[in-house]
């Protein structure tokens with residue numbers, strides 16, 4: 001790999017991470033900042049030809065305390081932002097060809113999730129021997145538990161707000177729609193499995 005390729009790769013990485021993410025989700029940023037703060041008085045002492053111990057001891061104690069508090073808050077922010085981040089796999093669920101059929105509603109995580117399945121082909125292909133098991137999908141937007149309006153989500157740095165434009169319902173959480181939706185999907189899948197197991201036993 002030549003130098004230019006390396007630079008391009010680094011550039012792509014940075015762009016992918018985005019500056020906000022780099023500041024709020026990578027431990028490298030506060031560690032780098034701390035090292036910079038600790039060595040800058042030393043570098044300064046070299047330039048002005050002073051004793052570095054004298055330069056360090058001339059920095060008032062409250063400055064060190066403030067720096068320490070900033071550092072702790074920074075680490076705390078990163079811990080919370082890491083908890084809040086959720087990278088779901090590539091998802092390419094478009095609307096199915098024949099639309100959705102509602103299977104029901106799942107109350108989970110204090111909101112309502114609509115469970116649905118693609119409508120079957122009206123003219124089934126007799127040569128199609130694929131598994132005809134019901135495939136489950138959970139609607140992307142959860143519904144308000146009071147009025148069933150689709151909820152909206154906003155990122156407030158330290159938490160997400162899930163709120164209803166219909167009635168003012170508001171839920172503060174570290175979870176994105178996506179993360180809870182995937183959990184709701186697992187629960188709905190298991191409920192369907194139980195139903196299938198029960199009907200198998202009756203047959």
Ligand SMILES: [Zn+2]
Nearest residue numbers: 144147164167
């Ligand atoms: Zn509502």
